[in-house]
Amino acid sequence: KAGVTQTPRYLIKTRGQQVTLSCSPISGHRSVSWYQQTPGQGLQFLFEYFSETQRNKGNFPGRFSGRQFSNSRSEMNVSTLELGDSALYLCASSLDPGNEKLFFGSGTQLSVL
């Protein structure tokens, strides 16, 4: 069974641009969560999606948004990029929202110059 797939693996953007990251969950998993990982802040929760609806949201500005499609695939978007947005963005999937066992993808390493 394939794991969580995230694309692209690496991204380099400049300040002010926007970026879209993609995540395909494990087959049969319907819940997708997004996390930001930085050396200083560690792993921080961004948001969670289930049935194309955002269920939870972390303490990030509105520049961070996401969506989920009917096939459970998810995208997250960051607009008006700032230098501080440079981080590893991790997607995690689980069977459903009640299942807390998360399986992480390899992540997208975003560098903002």
Add this chain to the structure above:
Amino acid sequence: QKEVEQNSGPLSVPEGAIASLNCTYSDRVSQSFFWYRQYSGKSPELIMSIYSNGDKEDGRFTAQLNKASQYVSLLIRDSQPSDSATYLCAVNMDNQGGKLIFGQGTELSVKP
């Protein structure tokens, strides 16, 4: 005050020793606790989950939970160099599904 706190380490133990990793959390009503292992340059991998007070064993790993003290720990017996990684404690506060609060992680180094 951080919601989930771990000793940042690095924690260095000799091969074959017991490694003890500790975590405290601030929300008394938390019900679910997890340990993830993250190798350098890789994504976190779930290794243990615990929901009830006491010990839970899985192979060389034992998770311990004390809700009264708001404390959860991970013991690794017979530590191997391949156990060298960062161990992340995660807590599901408010029982909100995929929203886990992670500690900063403890870097473990097992010396041959």
